[in-house]
Amino acid sequence: MATSCYSGNAADHLYSPPVLLLEAALVSMDRLAVRQIYDHSGLSPLSFCEQVIAPALSVIGEKWDRGDLSLSHVYMSGRVCEEFMEQVLGGRSDCVDERRRVALAVLEDYHLLGKRLVGFVLKGAGVPYLDYGTVSAQELVRRVQRDGVRVLLISALMLPSALKVREVRDALDRLGVECRIVVGGAPFRLDPALHREVGADLSCDTASQVLLALGQLREGES
Amino acid sequence: MTSMERVLTTLSHREPDRVPLFLLLSLHGARELGLTIEKYFSRAEHVVQGQLRMLERYGHDCIYTFFHASLEAEAWGGCTIFREDGPPNAGPPPVTADAIASLTPPRVEDVPCLRRVLEAQRALRQAVGEAVPVIGVVMSPFSLPVMQLGFDHYLDLMFDRPDLMQRLMELNGAFCADWANAQLAAGAHAICYFDPLASPKLIDPLLYRRYGAPAAQKAMAAISGPTATHLASGPCLPVVDDLAASGTMMVGVGGEEELAAVKNACRGRLTVLGNLNGVEMRSWDEGATLAAVKGAIDAAAPGGGFILSDQHGEIPWQVPEATLRLIGEAAREFGSYTGTGGRD
Numbered sequence: 001m002a003t004s005c006y007s008g009n010a011a012d013h014l015y016s017p018p019v020l021l022l023e024a025a026l027v028s029m030d031r032l033a034v035r036q037i038y039d040h041s042g043l044s045p046l047s048f049c050e051q052v053i054a055p056a057l058s059v060i061g062e063k064w065d066r067g068d069l070s071l072s073h074v075y076m077s078g079r080v081c082e083e084f085m086e087q088v089l090g091g092r093s094d095c096v097d098e099r100r101r102v103a104l105a106v107l108e109d110y111h112l113l114g115k116r117l118v119g120f121v122l123k124g125a126g127v128p129y130l131d132y133g134t135v136s137a138q139e140l141v142r143r144v145q146r147d148g149v150r151v152l153l154i155s156a157l158m159l160p161s162a163l164k165v166r167e168v169r170d171a172l173d174r175l176g177v178e179c180r181i182v183v184g185g186a187p188f189r190l191d192p193a194l195h196r197e198v199g200a201d202l203s204c205d206t207a208s209q210v211l212l213a214l215g216q217l218r219e220g221e222s
Numbered sequence: 223m224t225s226m227e228r229v230l231t232t233l234s235h236r237e238p239d240r241v242p243l244f245l246l247l248s249l250h251g252a253r254e255l256g257l258t259i260e261k262y263f264s265r266a267e268h269v270v271q272g273q274l275r276m277l278e279r280y281g282h283d284c285i286y287t288f289f290h291a292s293l294e295a296e297a298w299g300g301c302t303i304f305r306e307d308g309p310p311n312a313g314p315p316p317v318t319a320d321a322i323a324s325l326t327p328p329r330v331e332d333v334p335c336l337r338r339v340l341e342a343q344r345a346l347r348q349a350v351g352e353a354v355p356v357i358g359v360v361m362s363p364f365s366l367p368v369m370q371l372g373f374d375h376y377l378d379l380m381f382d383r384p385d386l387m388q389r390l391m392e393l394n395g396a397f398c399a400d401w402a403n404a405q406l407a408a409g410a411h412a413i414c415y416f417d418p419l420a421s422p423k424l425i426d427p428l429l430y431r432r433y434g435a436p437a438a439q440k441a442m443a444a445i446s447g448p449t450a451t452h453l454a455s456g457p458c459l460p461v462v463d464d465l466a467a468s469g470t471m472m473v474g475v476g477g478e479e480e481l482a483a484v485k486n487a488c489r490g491r492l493t494v495l496g497n498l499n500g501v502e503m504r505s506w507d508e509g510a511t512l513a514a515v516k517g518a519i520d521a522a523a524p525g526g527g528f529i530l531s532d533q534h535g536e537i538p539w540q541v542p543e544a545t546l547r548l549i550g551e552a553a554r555e556f557g558s559y560t561g562t563g564g565r566d
Binding site for chain 2: 029064067069070071072073075076079108109110111112113116158159160163186187190191193194
């Protein structure tokens with residue numbers, strides 16, 4: 001399902017033993033096991049992110065989508081991965097792709113769980129991003145233009161926030177800003193046609209699908 | 223049958239004259255009166271007029287006295303952000319984990335926005351008497367912290383600070399019962415207990431059983447009237463037994479599960495409320511509307527124990543009046559139990 005935008009197709013790794021072990025460790029919040037799986041992998045931290053963490057989070061996201069796991073599992077898995085990344089990388093990311101600046105935002109809403117879940121996935125995969133937090137549509141457009149954002153990720157919990165994406169799309173188009181928009185959240189899950197209605201390029205049903213979306217957009221650019 | 227008779231019959235798992243229809247329209251009264259949503263909710267009399275006019279227009283079977291969820295966040299020190307085209311939203315979370323140890327529940331009578339709801343309930347009950355059920359709403363002790371703390375901080379609390387988690391459930395449970403009982407005293411016939419976090423889509427059922435189910439059982443026992451649990455679009459099958467054990471009479475369900483399977487799991491124990499997709503409803507044409515209503519009725523109406531409604535507990539502002547009218551007509555046409563020898 002998910003595709004790493006840095007090292008080919010993470011789906012290749014989805015059913016490798018370290019991925020399955022990590023998935024089990026994350027769902028049971030076994031931090032020690034996470035560390036052991038990393039130590040035994042022989043991989044560099046960033047290779048471990050790409051080949052093990054990102055696919056494991058993808059599997060967990062798919063299981064949530066199918067109803068086999070709960071959002072609380074997804075959240076804690078992401079949190080454990082974030083803590084692990086902090087330990088092994090000290091919060092730095094060596095994998096900076098300046099060709100395509102990514103930003104993450106929530107439109108006029110203080111429900112931030114979805115944004116945080118996407119943040120976990122991006123950090124787990126070593127993808128740098130700008131965190132805009134909660135912003136208005138106008139402010140979001142201003143920042144996207146200022147920062148030269150190429151891919152804008154918007155998380156929405158409520159329908160009015162989801163519909164606000166249309167304002168962002170139209171304003172960016174009027175300004176001639178080339179920026180792809182990827183959306184996710186409950187309204188887009190409930191109505192699969194909604195993302196096209198608001199002018200988004202892609203919609204993600206789970207936070208982990210954001211890597212697949214970034215991969216698709218990258219392929220479209222090349 | 224009156225709406226009340228229809229609803230009571232289906233709640234007792236028998237077939238009334240037709241499937242009851244609950245159009246849970248919290249916002250549309252504002253459009254009805256030509257007011258902004260903020261202005262509409264600023265006075266109880268607006269909500270009273272709005273609900274009564276919609277009852278007359280659509281011929282559905284309840285009065286819904288839900289204003290907006292952020293009222294309860296306001297009661298705990300938060301604020302409400304109003305929009306022109308959707309439900310008022312809770313502002314930044316007002317409670318921190320560290321404050322829980324010294325937190326005390328608000329008193330219903332001290333919170334102006336809650337008093338407005340009670341005022342509306344009194345007037346609505348006076349207007350409809352025993353003919354139409356008046357539905358009040360509370361947030362569950364288990365789900366309220368999403369607005370109190372923010373969902374991520376709440377999950378952190380649940381995993382990292384079980385002592386504070388327990389205390390918050392006690393504080394919220396006390397407030398929930400007081401708020402529900404105040405609404406029943408004001409005129410509500412029943413309480414809708416919103417508990418989206420009871421759904422396994424959001425919270426691991428093991429965690430729900432540790433915190434949410436005990437909180438629900440305690441709250442239900444303290445609420446002096448009938449209750450219906452609403453999962454706000456969430457699936458329910460893995461926790462149906464827990465819901466039935468809580469003492470609730472009804473479950474409001476989403477669309478991710480087959481409605482017939484939900485009905486089978488609930489049969490004889492819980493009335494099923496649902497599950498029209500409110501987000502898609504915005505763009506339904508006549509064919510889609512009729513198909514959705516007929517599909518839900520065919521799946522869940524036989525034997526009673528089913529109320530047709532939306533899946534979230536609130537119909538979006540963007541849903542056109544024509545669609546709502548058509549839903550009402552379709553529910554009456556397809557939902558008739560009479561003349562068919564019953565739907566079994």
